[in-house]
Amino acid sequence: MSKFSDRSKWLEERRNAGLYRQRRIVNSAQSREMFIDGHKLLNFCSNDYLGLANDKRVIKAFQQAAEIWGVGSGASHLVSGHTKAHEELEEALAEFTGRPRCLLFSSGYAANMGAIQGLLSSADHIFEDRLNHASLLDGGRISRARLKRYMHRDAHDLDNKLSKVSDSKARKLVVTDGTFSMDGTVCDVDAIAEITHKHNAWMMLDEAHSLGVIGKQGCGLADPDNYSVNDVQILIGTLGKALGTQGGFVTGSEELIETLIQQARTYIYSTAIPSAIAVATLTSLQIAREEEWRRERLRELVQKFRIGATQLGLKLLDSKAPIQPIILGDAHTAVKLSNALEDLGILITAIRPPTVPANTSRLRITFTAEHTDDDLKQLLSALEQTAA
Numbered sequence: 001m002s003k004f005s006d007r008s009k010w011l012e013e014r015r016n017a018g019l020y021r022q023r024r025i026v027n028s029a030q031s032r033e034m035f036i037d038g039h040k041l042l043n044f045c046s047n048d049y050l051g052l053a054n055d056k057r058v059i060k061a062f063q064q065a066a067e068i069w070g071v072g073s074g075a076s077h078l079v080s081g082h083t084k085a086h087e088e089l090e091e092a093l094a095e096f097t098g099r100p101r102c103l104l105f106s107s108g109y110a111a112n113m114g115a116i117q118g119l120l121s122s123a124d125h126i127f128e129d130r131l132n133h134a135s136l137l138d139g140g141r142i143s144r145a146r147l148k149r150y151m152h153r154d155a156h157d158l159d160n161k162l163s164k165v166s167d168s169k170a171r172k173l174v175v176t177d178g179t180f181s182m183d184g185t186v187c188d189v190d191a192i193a194e195i196t197h198k199h200n201a202w203m204m205l206d207e208a209h210s211l212g213v214i215g216k217q218g219c220g221l222a223d224p225d226n227y228s229v230n231d232v233q234i235l236i237g238t239l240g241k242a243l244g245t246q247g248g249f250v251t252g253s254e255e256l257i258e259t260l261i262q263q264a265r266t267y268i269y270s271t272a273i274p275s276a277i278a279v280a281t282l283t284s285l286q287i288a289r290e291e292e293w294r295r296e297r298l299r300e301l302v303q304k305f306r307i308g309a310t311q312l313g314l315k316l317l318d319s320k321a322p323i324q325p326i327i328l329g330d331a332h333t334a335v336k337l338s339n340a341l342e343d344l345g346i347l348i349t350a351i352r353p354p355t356v357p358a359n360t361s362r363l364r365i366t367f368t369a370e371h372t373d374d375d376l377k378q379l380l381s382a383l384e385q386t387a388a
């Protein structure tokens with residue numbers, strides 16, 4: 001009998017543990033309101049924080065660029081896929097993050113894998129916050145560097161772990177989410193950068209959930225006025241969240257980017273994102289920077305939500321981000337609550353292990369600048385009926 005014949009049993013076990021993952025089929029554009037299985041649902045779980053994924057101006061830029069550039073880019077950047085449109089977006093993202101150079105990847109996931117693998121080898125050491133995104137951990141593993149995970153946001157623990165490296169020739173890389181994707185907590189950039197510097201290490205900051213959302217013009221946690229490439233050597237962003245399109249990027253020094261062009265496997269062996277996506281992102285980036293009201297609106301929604309949820313007696317995490325998880329613990333409980341909310345017209349998928357640590361299954365509520373006060377009222381009322 002095939003050694004794969006244990007699959008049905010394994011799938012059954014996943015179901016019984018409440019860990020089975022299933023997709024919903026969405027029948028409308030990404031928006032605060034979506035049609036799913038014929039039902040209209042209010043969406044409180046997308047990462048389209050600024051509401052730009054379906055913005056008319058971004059759509060128009062995309063359409064016009066597709067007329068010029070076509071759809072597919074046809075090859076990797078190093079073969080024949082790197083266009084003027086990609087180049088312009090890289091320049092704009094470098095300027096936005098206050099770094100000399102930028103390199104586009106096909107996703108944030110690919111950017112993280114490529115940046116870490118392209119820079120480290122088995123002789124090196126990598127230190128990761130224990131709540132880092134899976135792509136950062138996978139990058140660490142595939143680099144073959146020695147991987148240590150430090151306590152969440154704990155500069156002291158990081159200091160201890162860095163102190164234990166005796167090989168003075170080994171490179172040391174400290175890697176952390178900026179805004180943590182499943183908790184909404186933020187990295188203490190000052191503290192982590194200081195410890196990193198003390199040990200002659202490099203710091204890599206993944207701003208997937210900060211860019212566009214916080215900071216001056218949405219520049220994220222690592223405001224270039226406060227943190228140069230000498231403080232935060234590697235900066236990561238995604239185009240798929242607040243910027244509303246698709247792709248990922250690394251920004252940093254000339255030498256960093258040139259190294260990655262030579263060595264990052266997810267860069268070298270993968271087709272470039274469509275040029276029309278790059279052009280659309282130039283538009284969404286400009287909107288994200290200029291329309292400060294979108295960030296203000298997010299802050300207002302988060303504040304109102306936290307007041308309302310606290311009044312309902314719900315326990316919230318210490319998050320000011322548009323990521324507001326309600327931790328439930330048990331996976332079955334999280335799925336049941338998510339289903340009950342769906343019956344009331346609210347879409348919030350349950351987040352379960354291994355995406356989050358064991359016994360911390362949760363509803364991860366997210367906001368977009370497009371949500372109305374009435375949407376928020378409906379969310380709170382549904383939570384009152386199901387969770388409180």
Ligand SMILES: *Cc1c(COP(=O)(O)O)cnc(C)c1O
Nearest residue numbers: 107108109133181208238240247
């Ligand atoms: C979503 C996410 C990524 C991956 O970005 P994609 O563009 O979706 O592949 C990387 N890091 C963090 C922290 C994320 O939340």
